Amino acid sequence: xxxxxxxxxxxxxxxxxxxxxxxxxxxxxxxxxxxxxxxxxxxxxxxxxxxxxxxxxxxxxxxxxxxxxxxxxxxxxxxxxxxxxxxxxxxxxxxxxxxxxxxxxxxxxxxxxxxxxxxxxxxxxxxxxxxxxxxxxxxxxxxxxxxxxxxxxxxxxxxxxxxxxxxxxxxxxxxxxxxxxxxxxxxxxxxxxxxxxxxxxxxxxxxxxxxxxxxxxxxxxxxxxxxxxxxxxxxxxxxxxxxxxxxxxxxxxxxxxxxxxxxxxxxxxxxxxxxxxxxxxxxxxxxxxxxxxxxxxxxxxxxxxxxxxxxxxxxxxxxxxxxxxxxxxxxxxxxxxxxxxxxxxxxxxxxxxxxxxxxxxxxxxxxxxxxxxxxxxxxxxxxxxxxxxxxxxxxxxxxxxxxxxxxxxxxxxxxxxxxxxxxxxxxxxxxxxxxxxxxxxxxxxxxxxxxxxxxxxxxxxxxxxxxxxxxxxxxxxxxxxxxxxxxxxxxx
Amino acid sequence: xxxxxxxxxxxxxxxxxxxxxxxxxxxxxxxxxxxxxxxxxxxxxxxxxxxxxxxxxxxxxxxxxxxxxxxxxxxxxxxxxxxxxxxxxxxxxxxxxxxxxxxxxxxxxxxxxxxxxxxxxxxxxxxxxxxxxxxxxxxxxxxxxxxxxxxxxxxxxxxxxxxxxxxxxxxxxxxxxxxxxxxxxxxxxxxxxxxxxxxxxxxxxxxxxxxxxxxxxxxxxxxxxxxxxxxxxxxxxxxxxxxxxxxxxxxxxxxxxxxxxxxxxxxxxxxxxxxxxxxxxxxxxxxxxxxxxxxxxxxxxxxxxxxxxxxxxxxxxxxxxxxxxxxxxxxxxxxxxxxxxxxxxxxxxxxxxxxxxxxxx
Numbered sequence: 001x002x003x004x005x006x007x008x009x010x011x012x013x014x015x016x017x018x019x020x021x022x023x024x025x026x027x028x029x030x031x032x033x034x035x036x037x038x039x040x041x042x043x044x045x046x047x048x049x050x051x052x053x054x055x056x057x058x059x060x061x062x063x064x065x066x067x068x069x070x071x072x073x074x075x076x077x078x079x080x081x082x083x084x085x086x087x088x089x090x091x092x093x094x095x096x097x098x099x100x101x102x103x104x105x106x107x108x109x110x111x112x113x114x115x116x117x118x119x120x121x122x123x124x125x126x127x128x129x130x131x132x133x134x135x136x137x138x139x140x141x142x143x144x145x146x147x148x149x150x151x152x153x154x155x156x157x158x159x160x161x162x163x164x165x166x167x168x169x170x171x172x173x174x175x176x177x178x179x180x181x182x183x184x185x186x187x188x189x190x191x192x193x194x195x196x197x198x199x200x201x202x203x204x205x206x207x208x209x210x211x212x213x214x215x216x217x218x219x220x221x222x223x224x225x226x227x228x229x230x231x232x233x234x235x236x237x238x239x240x241x242x243x244x245x246x247x248x249x250x251x252x253x254x255x256x257x258x259x260x261x262x263x264x265x266x267x268x269x270x271x272x273x274x275x276x277x278x279x280x281x282x283x284x285x286x287x288x289x290x291x292x293x294x295x296x297x298x299x300x301x302x303x304x305x306x307x308x309x310x311x312x313x314x315x316x317x318x319x320x321x322x323x324x325x326x327x328x329x330x331x332x333x334x335x336x337x338x339x340x341x342x343x344x345x346x347x348x349x350x351x352x353x354x355x356x357x358x359x360x361x362x363x364x365x366x367x368x369x370x371x372x373x374x375x376x377x378x379x380x381x382x383x384x385x386x387x388x389x390x391x392x393x394x395x396x397x398x399x400x401x402x403x404x405x406x407x408x409x410x411x412x413x414x415x416x417x418x419x420x421x422x423x424x425x426x427x428x429x430x431x432x433x434x435x436x437x438x439x440x441x442x443x444x445x446x447x448x449x450x451x452x453x454x455x456x457x458x459x460x461x462x463x464x465x466x467x468x469x470x471x472x473x474x475x476x477x478x479x480x481x482x483x484x485x486x487x488x489x490x491x492x
Numbered sequence: 493x494x495x496x497x498x499x500x501x502x503x504x505x506x507x508x509x510x511x512x513x514x515x516x517x518x519x520x521x522x523x524x525x526x527x528x529x530x531x532x533x534x535x536x537x538x539x540x541x542x543x544x545x546x547x548x549x550x551x552x553x554x555x556x557x558x559x560x561x562x563x564x565x566x567x568x569x570x571x572x573x574x575x576x577x578x579x580x581x582x583x584x585x586x587x588x589x590x591x592x593x594x595x596x597x598x599x600x601x602x603x604x605x606x607x608x609x610x611x612x613x614x615x616x617x618x619x620x621x622x623x624x625x626x627x628x629x630x631x632x633x634x635x636x637x638x639x640x641x642x643x644x645x646x647x648x649x650x651x652x653x654x655x656x657x658x659x660x661x662x663x664x665x666x667x668x669x670x671x672x673x674x675x676x677x678x679x680x681x682x683x684x685x686x687x688x689x690x691x692x693x694x695x696x697x698x699x700x701x702x703x704x705x706x707x708x709x710x711x712x713x714x715x716x717x718x719x720x721x722x723x724x725x726x727x728x729x730x731x732x733x734x735x736x737x738x739x740x741x742x743x744x745x746x747x748x749x750x751x752x753x754x755x756x757x758x759x760x761x762x763x764x765x766x767x768x769x770x771x772x773x774x775x776x777x778x779x780x781x782x783x784x785x786x787x788x789x790x791x792x793x794x795x796x797x798x799x800x801x802x803x804x805x806x807x808x809x810x811x812x813x814x815x816x817x818x819x820x821x822x823x824x825x826x827x828x829x830x831x832x833x834x835x836x837x838x839x840x841x842x843x844x845x846x847x848x849x850x851x852x853x
C-alpha cells in the first residue's frame with residue numbers, strides 16, 4: 001500500500017499526455033484571463049522593470065478635468081462579470097409564467113409518429129394543430145442547442161410548435177427508413193427568412209428523440225468556419241485535413257447529453273485504434289462524454305463513435321437510426337476563414353467535421369441502420385455560395401417538374417455563369433440531395449397557429465376567417481415568422 | 493304640425509379647376525374682346541361648363557348604393573332640413589320658420605321619455621350610484637373604461653371586421669366591409685400612448701428602430717412577473733389588478749406613464765417677484781404634455797441604469813425595467829413628480845399673475 005503510494009508520488013508531476021493537456025488548455029485560459037506569462041518556461045525574467053512614475057512636487061496623478069458632478073461618470077453597482085453579458089444575450093427562455101395554459105395542448109409522442117394501417121403517419125391528422133414537447137424532449141433539444149435566442153419561445157407557457165405539411169412529410173420519411181433502412185432521406189431545407197427552417201430541424205430532432213433515434217446536430221455552420229475555434233492539421237491518405245479539437249469536444253458533449261438514455265444502453269462493439277486504453281464494454285454515453293471532457297482525445301473518439309454508429313445492427317449489437325442535421329449549412333459550402341501553412345484559405349470541406357457531414361449529406365457515407373440527413377440554410381446571415389444556390393434551384397425545379405406543378409415554373413432552369421468557376425466539392429456534396437423549399441403556411445395552418453396564440457393570451461383578437469385572411473396576406477402568404485411578428489411580437 | 497316645407501335643393505358644385513386649366517376655351521371675367529359672344533368649345537372637346545361634378549344628392553345616392561344602404565330618393569329631392577342636420581353653420585343662418593320647426597322637433601324628442609307615465613327606467617342605476625358614493629382608490633378595483641387602450645378596444649376592432657352587420661337579412665354585401673377607420677386612418681391605427689412614446693424614443697429619424705425597441709419593451713413587460721403594487725405610491729384610481737397587467741402590456745405601459753405623469757409644470761417668470769427673483773407659476777399640462785414629461789423622466793432614469801448584458805435589446809430592456817420599477821413604486825421618477833407638485837402647491841398664490849397687466853393683482 002505504502003509502496004503503491006510512493007510510486008504514484010514518484011511519477012513525474014506531468015506525464016506526456018498531461019503536458020499536452022496543459023498546452024491545449026491555453027486556448028481556454030486565454031478566454032478566462034489575459035496571459036501574464038508563458039504556460040511553461042524555465043528562463044528567468046530578463047525584461048527591465050517598468051519605470052516607476054516619478055513624483056514631483058506640484059503635480060498629481062489625478063485627472064486634469066474640472067471635477068463637476070456632470071463630469072463624474074456615475075456607475076451603479078458592480079459591472080457584469082466576464083462572460084455574463086454574452087450569457088444574457090444568448091440566454092434561452094422557454095417559459096412565460098404569465099401566458100395562459102392552453103387547454104387540450106397535446107404532446108408530440110411516439111404514437112403520433114406511428115403508421116396507420118392506411119400507410120400514412122398519424123401526425124398527418126394533426127396538420128394545422130400545435131403540439132407541445134414533453135420535458136425530456138425539451139431537455140434533449142436544449143442540449144442539442146436546437147432552440148435559438150431569436151425565436152419567440154419566451155412568450156408562451158411551454159415550448160410547442162405547429163405541425164405543418166412539411167413536418168408530417170418528414171415524419172413519413174422517418175417511418176419509411178425504419179421499415180426499409182436503405183431509404184435514407186437526405187434533404188437541404190431552404191426558404192426565405194422566417195419561413196421556419198430552423199424550427200423544422202427542431203421538429204425533426206424532437207421526432208427523432210421520441211422515436212429513440214440518435215440525434216447529432218451542428219447548431220450553426222458558421223461556428224465551424226469563421227476561425228473562432230482552434231485547429232490542427234492531420235495527415236490522411238487523401239491529403240491534409242484540419243481537426244478542430246475544442247469544437248469536436250463540445251459537439252461530443254452535446255451528443256452525449258442529448259442522447260444520454262439511449263447511448264447509455266449501447267456499448268462499444270469492437271476494438272478501436274485509440275491512443276489510450278478504454279474498457280471494452282464501455283457505454284457509448286461514457287465514451288462520448290470522455291471525448292467531450294478532453295479536447296486532446298476528442299477527434300479519435302469522434303471517429304470511433306461514428307464507426308460504432310455506422311456499424312450495421314445485429315442481434316447482439318443494437319444500433320438505432322441516426323439523424324444528422326446542420327443549421328446554417330450555406331456557411332460550410334464555401335472557403336473557410338482558416339489559413340493553411342502557406343497562408344492560403346482552407347476550403348470548408350477540408351475541415352474534418354465538415355467533411356464528415358458533407359459525406360453524410362451527399363450519401364458517400366451510408367447510414368446502414370437508416371436515418372436522415374438534413375441541412376438548413378440561413379436566410380438572415382447568408383453566405384455567398386453561388387454553387388450551392390445553383391444546385392439547389394436546379395434540383396428544386398427538377399423535382400417540381402417531376403411532380404404536376406411544372407406549369408407553374410419557369411421553362412428554363414438556372415443557368416451557370418460560364419466565366420465563373422464552379423466549386424466542384426460543393427457540387428458533389430449537394431448534387432444528389434433533394435431540395436425542400438419552405439414557403440408560407442396554408443390558411444388552415446395559419447388559423448391553427450393564430451388560435452394557439454389567442455389561447456395563450458398573447459393575441460387579444462377574435463380569430464375569425466377575416467382576421468386570419470388579413471394576417472395571412474400581410475405575412476406574405478403565410479410566412480410564419482412574419483405571421484408571428486404581425487400578431488404577437490410587433491403588435492401594438 | 494305645420495306643413496313640411498320641402499323645397500328642392502339643386503346645388504351644383506363648381507367645375508373643378510383642373511378643367512378650367514385645360515385646353516378648352518376660357519373667357520375671363522374681365523376680358524374685353526367680344527364681350528357679347530360667349531365662348532364655344534371646338535368640336536369634339538368639352539366646353540367650360542359641360543363637365544360639372546354631380547349634384548350632392550346624386551353623389552349621396554351613388555355612395556349609398558356602393559355601401560348597400562338606402563340613399564336619398566332622387567325623384568323627390570332632399571329636404572332642406574336633412575341637409576341642415578349635418579351643417580351647423582347653415583342651421584344658424586336658416587330662416588326663422590325653419591329654425592322654429594327644428595327646435596320644436598328637438599323639444600318633442602327630448603320630452604318624449606317624460607310623457608311615459610310609468611316613470612321607470614329601462615335600466616338600473618342603483619349600482620352606479622353606489623359606486624359614485626364609494627370612490628375606488630385601491631388599485632384592485634378595475635375599471636376598463638379608464639384605459640381606452642386595453643384589449644377590449646382591440647377586441648371590438650378585430651371582431652367588427654368579420655361580424656355580419658345587424659341588417660344581415662337585408663340584401664347587403666357578400667362579405668362584410670372591414671372596419672375602415674382602423675385601416676384607412678394611419679393616425680388611429682395604433683394606440684396613442686404607444687405612438688407617442690415610440691416617436692419620443694426615435695433618434696435620427698429611425699422609426700423602425702424605435703418600433704422594434706417598443707416591441708421589445710412590450711414583450712419584456714409581457715414576460716416579466718406581475719408587479720407588486722406599492723402601498724405608498726398610489727397609481728391611477730381604478731388601476732387593474734396586478735395580475736392583469738403582464739398580458740396587457742399596453743395597459744401596463746399606459747398605467748405607469750399616466751400614474752407618474754405630473755399635473756403641472758412650473759413656469760419661472762423672470763423678475764416678476766421683484767429683486768431679480770423669478771416668480772414660480774404653476775401651469776397645468778395637457779394629456780400629451782403630461783405623458784411626454786413622464787416619459788422624459790423615465791428615459792432620464794434609464795440612462796443612469798447599467799446594462800447587464802450586451803446587444804441591441806439592452807436599451808429597451810432597461811426602459812421596461814424602469815417601467816416595472818415605476819409601477820412597483822421603486823423608481824426615482826416618483827420623487828421628481830412629488831417635487832413638481834410640492835412646488836406647484838406652494839406657489840399656487842402666483843396663479844393670478846398676469847403679464848403686462850400692472851403686476852400682481
